[in-house]
Each structure stands twice: as C-alpha cells, then as structure tokens.
Amino acid sequence: AQTVTQSQPEMSVQEAETVTLSCTYDTSESNYYLFWYKQPPSRQMILVIRQEAYKQQNATENRFSVNFQKAAKSFSLKISDSQLGDTAMYFCAFSNSNSGYALNFGKGTSLLVTP
Amino acid sequence: DAGVIQSPRHEVTEMGQEVTLRCKPISGHDYLFWYRQTMMRGLELLIYFNNNVPIDDSGMPEDRFSAKMPNASFSTLKIQPSEPRDSAVYFCASSPGTGGPLGNTIYFGEGSWLTVV
Numbered sequence: 032a033q034t035v036t037q038s039q040p041e042m043s044v045q046e047a048e049t050v051t052l053s054c055t056y057d058t059s060e061s062n063y064y065l066f067w068y069k070q071p072p073s074r075q076m077i078l079v080i081r082q083e084a085y086k087q088q089n090a091t092e093n094r095f096s097v098n099f100q101k102a103a104k105s106f107s108l109k110i111s112d113s114q115l116g117d118t119a120m121y122f123c124a125f126s127n128s129n130s131g132y133a134l135n136f137g138k139g140t141s142l143l144v145t146p
Numbered sequence: 147d148a149g150v151i152q153s154p155r156h157e158v159t160e161m162g163q164e165v166t167l168r169c170k171p172i173s174g175h176d177y178l179f180w181y182r183q184t185m186m187r188g189l190e191l192l193i194y195f196n197n198n199v200p201i202d203d204s205g206m207p208e209d210r211f212s213a214k215m216p217n218a219s220f221s222t223l224k225i226q227p228s229e230p231r232d233s234a235v236y237f238c239a240s241s242p243g244t245g246g247p248l249g250n251t252i253y254f255g256e257g258s259w260l261t262v263v
Contacts, residue, residue, distance in 0.1 A: 064250050064251075066251070066252075068254075073256075074183075074235055074256070074257050074259070075254065075256050075257065076237060076239075076254035076257075077254075078251060078252075078253070081251055122189065126250060126252075130191075130202065131177060131194050131196060131201050131202065132177065132241060132243070132244075132250040132252070133179055133191050133194050133202070133252075134179075134181075134189075134191070134252055135191075136188060136189040138188050139188065
C-alpha cells in the first residue's frame, strides 16, 4: 500500500514570506499523480496543485510551486509571498491506477500565516 | 460549472437513527468517491464508483454503512443505525478519470457534517 507522510504537523510563517511544506511518499509504481489540497476552516477541500510523475518539470500555480524529486519520493510545496488567506490545513495526496486514482492522503500540515 | 453538490450540509441525529447523505457529482465525471474525515483517522476513502458501479468498498467500516449510485448524477451514503462514533465530515468527490490536462484530478463537495448524539 502506498503511504504518504507529512512530517510537519504545524508550521507558521509571516505574511509575505516564503514557506515550504514537506511530503514524502512510498510506492513501487512508476506512473502516478501527486496533489496538494488546501482545507481552510470551512473544511472545503480545495485543489492547490497537481503533478504527474512522468513529467520532470515541477508544477507551478501562481504563488504555489512544488519541488518534485521522484528518486527521493519527495513532493514539497512552496508558498511564496504568503497571505493571511493561506492559513489552512494542507494535505499531500497520492493516486495511481491501482486504486482507481482514489486519493491516499497524508495527515496534513496546519499552516498559520501571521501578520 | 456547478461543482460537486452534497446535502445535507449539517445533520444532527440521535443514536440509532438512519442517516442518508446525498451527492450530485460534476456532470460528465465517471468516478465518484466517498471520504470520511475525523480527527483521529484523518481522511479515509470509504468507497468509490466507476460508471455507477461500486469498485472498491473495502473502506466501508461496517455493515451499517451502505452506498448506492443509481445513475450518473446521484449517489447516497446511508448509515443505519447511526452511532456517536460515526460523527465526522463526509465528503463526496468526483473525477473525470484519465485523459485531458486535469485527468485523474478529484474535485470535492463542501462536505456533510454529521453529529450523532
């Protein structure tokens, strides 16, 4: 079974600064997808960014970017120019064809952005 | 486009009562997922459907839980009888499956907050 590990239960960053959230995963598959989801206090699950394993180029979405290291099975999320609205739980997730591309989530990192 | 729609958003029920959660996936999506979120266990996959057919229900905790998808635009998750430990946020999600620039991306509804007292 694939496992996803987020080793930072809580993090804090000042507004306008940059923060990196860590994620590692374990799989024997070569083709898979990785995601970061954001969950604000409203509890809605919001897709932040998506990475296909066969693509070497790191995905970016505005202020959000990833550092995908396939050999190391690492998938970190970098948030640049942090904003107060970035305060949320962030979940790293893995999917592949073995499970119908259902998401396997890490336990999450709680990010607090302070003024 | 409308996202995944879940109802009810909040429900408080007494132990032993039947609870039915409803979901309308995004039109054209072939996959539908039910997840449960608790503090203790995090986000757990309960069951998923492909083209209305249940594919994997190994995450369904007990026989008290059942899920159906009678057509491509509707699914239910039923708990009968409900117990306090079923209190959680239940998410329905859908995915277009493979292909396209956002293939295999899963989109979530806003969740159904269930409290069993």
